[in-house]
Amino acid sequence: xxxxxxxxxxxxxxxxxxxxxxxxxxxxxxxxxxxxxxxxxxxxxxxxxxxxxxxxxxxxxxxxxxxxxxxxxxxxxxxxxxxxxxxxxxxxxxxxxxxxxxxxxxxxxxxxxxxxxxxxxxxxxxxxxxxxxxxxxxxxxxxxxxxxxxxxxxxxxxxxxxxxxxxxxxxxxxxxxxxxxxxxxxxxxxxx
Amino acid sequence: xxxxxxxxxxxxxxxxxxxxxxxxxxxxxxxxxxxxxxxxxxxxxxxxxxxxxxxxxxxxxxxxxxxxxxxxxxxxxxxxxxxxxxxxxxxxxxxxxxxxxxxxxxxxxxxxxxxxxxxxxxxxxxxxxxxxxxxxxxxxxxxxxxxxxx
Numbered sequence: 001x002x003x004x005x006x007x008x009x010x011x012x013x014x015x016x017x018x019x020x021x022x023x024x025x026x027x028x029x030x031x032x033x034x035x036x037x038x039x040x041x042x043x044x045x046x047x048x049x050x051x052x053x054x055x056x057x058x059x060x061x062x063x064x065x066x067x068x069x070x071x072x073x074x075x076x077x078x079x080x081x082x083x084x085x086x087x088x089x090x091x092x093x094x095x096x097x098x099x100x101x102x103x104x105x106x107x108x109x110x111x112x113x114x115x116x117x118x119x120x121x122x123x124x125x126x127x128x129x130x131x132x133x134x135x136x137x138x139x140x141x142x143x144x145x146x147x148x149x150x151x152x153x154x155x156x157x158x159x160x161x162x163x164x165x166x167x168x169x170x171x172x173x174x175x176x177x178x179x180x181x182x183x184x185x186x187x188x189x190x191x192x
Numbered sequence: 193x194x195x196x197x198x199x200x201x202x203x204x205x206x207x208x209x210x211x212x213x214x215x216x217x218x219x220x221x222x223x224x225x226x227x228x229x230x231x232x233x234x235x236x237x238x239x240x241x242x243x244x245x246x247x248x249x250x251x252x253x254x255x256x257x258x259x260x261x262x263x264x265x266x267x268x269x270x271x272x273x274x275x276x277x278x279x280x281x282x283x284x285x286x287x288x289x290x291x292x293x294x295x296x297x298x299x300x301x302x303x304x305x306x307x308x309x310x311x312x313x314x315x316x317x318x319x320x321x322x323x324x325x326x327x328x329x330x331x332x333x334x335x336x337x338x339x340x341x342x
Binding site: 019021024025028029032033035036037041046050053054057058061062063064065066119120121122123126138139142143170171173174175177 | 196197198199202203205206207208209210212213214216217218221222224225226228229230232233234235
């Protein structure tokens with residue numbers, strides 16, 4: 001008889017490490033949406049985001065014995081997904097760019113998926129103006145609610161460095177909001 | 193004139209805009225991932241005590257044995273350099289490394305010392321014989337190239 005599946009991520013991870021596939025399936029249900037949004041916020045297209053989400057979970061499943069429970073499972077998933085996204089972008093940058101015909105673009109587009117998941121508002125300003133790593137650090141900290149240790153682990157820097165990155169990115173964003181007319185409206189709307 | 197927002201306002205805005213971003217993955221994605229996971233075997237950790245994990249240690253162990261043999265073969269007076277031979281000469285342990293009498297060593301301090309008594313020399317030769325035997329036992333453990341057949 002197998003143990004009942006809970007919704008506590010730590011318990012689920014422990015059950016999955018013991019070989020319970022149902023527990024890992026529950027982890028997939030818990031984190032698939034967040035991973036998809038995380039990848040979409042990085043600018044990964046819908047089809048690629050689907051593939052990367054699947055690859056992230058497959059890698060996590062295969063290497064589950066190596067997962068250290070002292071870290072958050074979500075941080076581990078974000079770390080895997082972050083590296084896969086970096087690999088994907090490196091592959092794409094090496095690939096020669098061939099413009100698609102208009103009908104092919106229309107067929108490939110999946111309305112209602114990743115395009116809708118692209119962050120708007122202040123995040124659009126951040127994405128346009130901040131360095132990629134700064135944007136990712138902000139997103140992990142504020143959108144995915146990772147602590148500084150988690151941000152540091154995903155980005156492969158020290159916790160202190162992650163703190164500096166987040167602080168500087170936030171300060172730069174504050175300057176941009178006042179300097180840019182459209183963004184200034186964003187700030188004014190939230191002034192107390 | 194627009195006022196610069198405070199850091200807390202920026203933080204609030206970032207959290208609010210992130211919460212407003214849709215986070216729904218495609219409906220069939222979760223089922224697809226679960227099916228793929230169920231068809232994928234887990235990687236199992238190799239047990240630490242498996243024989244394969246000891247293989248890289250064999251050269252290191254051989255090196256340690258060789259160094260130990262060198263140290264034990266070294267002349268305690270430091271007069272002769274240690275020599276490592278894979279096949280020690282077949283001589284009797286007692287006659288293999290005769291020590292010069294202490295009184296013949298060109299050492300001004302030794303010249304001032306009284307000549308060693310016979311029991312002391314016998315004792316030293318017995319110690320030397322034991323060391324030589326231990327050295328040969330260690331050298332027997334060190335792998336060597338086979339001798340050409342004559």
